[in-house]
């Protein structure tokens with residue numbers, strides 16, 4: 001996937017999403033199919049760093065506490081240019097009675113076509129949150145299986161590791177999600193791959209290979225192409241009739 005345009009930001013949660021809304025922020029996005037991705041996880045796991053790394057290829061060490069920015073870009077997936085919106089979100093807290101998800105965050109999750117769930121290998125609590133968060137996300141999307149990628153960040157900080165990445169892999173496969181272990185600070189390619197695979201999955205979901213509409217149209221009989229043998233025969237007949245007429249004159 002190739003990032004095509006400059007990043008732009010609106011410092012608020014999105015309303016009902018549309019390609020038109022994306023175009024307002026990113027003019028080239030007009031008329032494109034739109035893929036909406038929310039990045040969620042505990043505080044300090046590197047959500048903003050991940051999004052910024054993906055969009056700019058750069059790692060910037062320090063960020064302000066996240067206010068929930070939406071970034072719009074164009075990307076190329078399998079030869080098609082899509083508009084992509086990436087929603088960064090504030091860190092989720094865990095309370096005694098469960099996840100502390102604000103209504104804003106819930107709106108953002110409902111809005112999304114796909115979710116990146118981030119934890120840090122240096123923070124066991126952020127890992128523990130993923131299972132609950134996955135359940136919460138599925139509850140907000142009843143009746144559909146939302147594409148989700150689990151990302152274990154800060155793989156460079158092995159000396160203060162609290163979570164074995166293998167556990168992340170096990171959890172992700174139990175939840176039926178893809179898994180990427182990344183170091184946002186040290187490696188761009190893994191970050192790119194995590195978003196790329198998600199965009200591809202959403203893109204395929206938006207364009208099922210055989211929709212009922214397509215199936216129906218394939219049942220409508222096509223007009224028969226003219227039979228060449230028949231045409232030749234008629235042409236010969238017409239020709240010989242003409243020759244006969246000429247000789248008889």
Ligand SMILES: Nc1nc2c(ncn2[C@@H]2O[C@H](COP(=O)(O)OP(=O)(O)OP(=O)(O)O)[C@@H](O)[C@H]2O)c(=O)[nH]1
Pocket residue numbers: 042043044045046047048049050060061062063064065066089090091092153154155156157182183184185186
């Ligand atoms: N060593 C290392 N530090 C990282 C990495 N990713 C992020 N950080 C640092 O972790 C800290 C938190 O990163 P943020 O991107 O602000 O985390 P966040 O999840 O957006 O945090 P909230 O806005 O509080 O929810 C920052 O100091 C980053 O520089 C990484 O891969 N390796």
